[in-house]
Amino acid sequence: MNRILKDGLTPDYGIKEVNETMEPCSLCGGELEEKKVEVIKKADGKVVVIKEVPALVCQQCGERYFSIDTVEHVNQILKEVSEQKVKLQKIRAGELDFKAVAL
Numbered sequence: 001m002n003r004i005l006k007d008g009l010t011p012d013y014g015i016k017e018v019n020e021t022m023e024p025c026s027l028c029g030g031e032l033e034e035k036k037v038e039v040i041k042k043a044d045g046k047v048v049v050i051k052e053v054p055a056l057v058c059q060q061c062g063e064r065y066f067s068i069d070t071v072e073h074v075n076q077i078l079k080e081v082s083e084q085k086v087k088l089q090k091i092r093a094g095e096l097d098f099k100a101v102a103l
């Protein structure tokens, strides 16, 4: 991994580039650890959960960083999902409004 990207908190869980160095975490300075994570995106009006995505995860704050290659791979998956070239496995899911639960 040469260039590192950060999983941004955009409404569609977009992945944003933040820096070009491998360590440490650009948010908190914590140590990064190689892990396989789930990436949740939208494509073709559907929520797509991509499993086993290689990432660097901050051991302190949990921020996730992805290489450019990984982001390109994720984008290719989303493109093929949109074009219905790959089949999605059905998963159990549900949605609700933020206000559905009161504090």
Ligand SMILES: [Zn+2]
Pocket: 025, 026, 027, 028, 029, 030, 058, 059, 060, 061, 062, 063
């Ligand atoms: Zn961190």
